[in-house]
Amino acid sequence: MANLDIAQVRTEEAPKLPAPVSTTGVIGWMRQNLFSSIGNTVLTVIGIYIAYSLIAPFIQFALIDAVWTGENREACLPKDGQHAGACWAYVKAYFPQFIYGRYPTEEVWRVNIVYFLFAALLIPLAMPSAPFKRTNALLFLVVFPIIAYFLLTGLVIGGNVILPVVETAQWGGLLVTLVIAVTGIVASLPLGIALALGRRSKMPIIKLVSVIFIEFWRGVPLITVLFMSSVMLPLFLPEGVTFDKLLRVLIGVTLFSAAYMAEVVRGGLQAIPKGQYEGAMALGLRFWPMMYLIILPQALKLVIPGIVNTFIGLFKDTTLVLIVGMFDLLGQIQSSFTDPTWSTPSQGHTGYLFAAIVFFVFCFGMSRYSIFMEHKLHTGHKR
Template sequence: MANTDMFQIRTEEAPRLPAPISTTGVIGWMRQNLFSSIGNTVLTVIGILIAYSLIAPLIQFAFIDAVWSGDNREACLPQDGGHSGACWAYVEAYFPQFIYGRYPTEEIWRVNIVYFLFAVLLVPLAIPSAPFKKINAILFLVVFPIIAYFLLTGLVIGDAVILPIVETAVWGGLLVTLVIAVTGIVASLPLGIALALGRRSRMPIIKLVSVIFIEFWRGVPLITVLFMSSVMLPLFLPEGVTFDKLLRVLIGVTLFSAAYMAEVVRGGLQAIPKGQYEGAMALGLRFWPMMYLIILPQALKLVIPGIVNTFIGLFKDTTLVLIVGMFDLLGQIQSSFTDPTWSTPSTGHTGYLFAALVFWTFCFGMSRYSIFMEKKLHTGHKR
């Protein structure tokens, strides 16, 4: 720094000073988002008090007073007048049934292979930068369902039993939940897109059929659809013709979800400016190339939240299959309450807490992935 009698001239850059602690890090974030004004401060304090009043008892029940090991109900009963916490020993004892239902123990390895293949194929399919996307999609959507079908149900060629037959009546737990949810999600999306396009079609017959289909399925509760598909449908079939109960449920859930998916997709199609259609037609594109290359990619991108919301709702609605005698995860948990070996005041609460954790994990995962895809696809107009 050069000095003179009247002023100073700096000849080198001054050292950079760190930002004030009160404006960076956790403290800065809290001051900006939680305590930026008197009103926000009051609301933050009230929110903390409400959260504490709800979370503290849950932590007390699930962890502090919980019983983690034991062989029967005696381990989970309140001791010396104390509180009765979560009986995680009961969950450990029933865990195989919660995951596999009454699937034969010696054949559980087949379910494990299906779980493994599902995860191995789904993870790279969900990663946008993963290579070999087309091959991965074909394996997941075409090859995997065939392999999973024969692994889960069995395979008999002539008189040779390759894999013993396992009736769907003994399936249960998370296996049934995932089979119904994944099948419904994968099948309802393309069917919903077709119905949405049909409802916007200029061909009267196609439009009328699409409207009737959508309005019919949207006007009937899912619990009624399941009951009709499981109990009433066989009455209308020719004598000797039967469908597996799980197959009936899958068809009913898929058709029901497709009707709601069609309306979500139709909203995206209506949000596309008319100029996009005119520009595609000006390029000489016919209807299907125009939809596949220009319109649908934009429309589906706009309605990602609605699509995922429908998927989440479908995943949670799988619990309704209990009404037709199929024991999904929640149904399997409820059926375990009748076992006197683990009958305690906290058994029911623990079972429902376990079910809530499982459903929340899957639904939260779908929600976060949808947010990730939204941010990745919204490249033209960042929010």
């Protein structure tokens, strides 16, 4: 019987075959996340229908039927048989007021310098790999506010006008929004940390004062705080003593936000295991070195979402200053509706859409940066 070779020995590695198309790339992602079951498929179809029903009219209004150029309302009035689209020509005409308010046109360069310095210092400060962090933080937190104050308000030395004085009543638009939001964010975080530590203090007086402060400011709405700081506060001051209205608003917003920030930070402090405190004390660290070096870095890392959520809420709450006579971005847009030159059926929709886009850009940017920092600092729980 003849010998038959019934086995084959491979002398070289078999070529690697690509994964099936149905499991990789966009198709694989869709099969796994959108169409993995009958229920998910039905929900996906319903979601696509709802998204189309919302997005299609938005695109039609904001882009397809929009008017981009024009000198007055005539350009934005709907023609026969056409829908009224967004009047971006109106936004273009009012854009300087939306950004600077009633700030004198010849002095707008001062605001532009403040915007530039703010971005030039904030961007490298937000980059974890950027060098000279301490110098950058010192410039942003100490030097920049002083320069911005004199650039925006003016500078007079010995009767000599270096920079013409511009009253805060002439400020408006995005300038006021950013001044209130940035000041509130920068000032409320350290104050909130101090209040959170005070509320957990073992000293009764400090704990009582912190609790009363936090519960008082959390128990009243921000509108009441703004009314109190703008209308009622001057009644309690000595005769002849006045505070600038913007300064009063800044103080009220900062104290209000600090109370909420304190509770967010306190949650992070409570999440730290007791062993971290005991280990720090075993090393001979006193209270403040222990908090600065051991406890607070871990606590703040845990509550990054809550901190950023408070920041975003504060940024959006700046629109409430309109009720005390300050024209932020939204207030400036609303005041432009009284101009008959651009009075059209789509003027209000366009103005609010522009405000929504601006606020979304800032809030979404803060949200994405917080997610980036979470992943960057989440090293202790990686597997």
